[in-house]
Amino acid sequence: MTSPHLKRLHHIDFVVRDLAAAAVRFGRVLGMEPGPRESLESRGVDLVRFRVGETWLILVQPTRSDSPVMEFLERHGEGFFHMAVEVDDVESAASALRARGVRLVNQTPRRGVEGWKLIDVAAEETPGAVLQLAEVEPE
């Protein structure tokens, strides 16, 4: 099976109702100051990141009624949203997944913070979790 190398677990997103309060609480447990509040207008969310090892832990709060994250929050409440594995080339990784019959949500990358190129794997492909492919600039 030809597969792209998975470099790391790049980030995990958790949806919260009150970003400022959640960031303070996570910071207390992790023993870190929360990162700055960031906005991702294209998704209608604000977010705060924490760094653990090679992985970003990201708290996400929807800021608009038409945000896909608002729909999640209303349906499921607060909780795990998805996790992203880093690959060298997200479009070739997506092609490899399509070639073995894995369904993807978007065929061309959408953009995350810092220009991250993201392709979502359909939720039903990974029971119990939701996976995303990410291509990012070297840090």
Place this chain on the structure above:
Amino acid sequence: MTSPHLKRLHHIDFVVRDLAAAAVRFGRVLGMEPGPRESLESRGVDLVRFRVGETWLILVQPTRSDSPVMEFLERHGEGFFHMAVEVDDVESAASALRARGVRLVNQTPRRGVEGWKLIDVAAEETPGAVLQLAEVEPE
């Protein structure tokens, strides 16, 4: 704030109903063979691990009606269970958390696979997620 160094995101557990089927599906998406099926009798679970970067992705299926994971599965369905951050010394990390008022589920470590020493942070401390402290032998 005195805080233990968080070395890495050590593992993330996802609860599934059918471990064998879920392992095949994750393997197809990740482009990896699933690890062997393992049992953790003390928790009443079977599990399969995948490795991405420095992190274990773990699929967990309860095998007994009195497993705490069975209770989770019946209440919430399949999904994210918790994630563990690695520290050098789990008991001193737990002390540091208690000292700043963070509630823990167990005060002395319980054992995971491979003798991992684990202390659970109370779920209400981290809105949207559940955190655990882990001390492990060097790999």
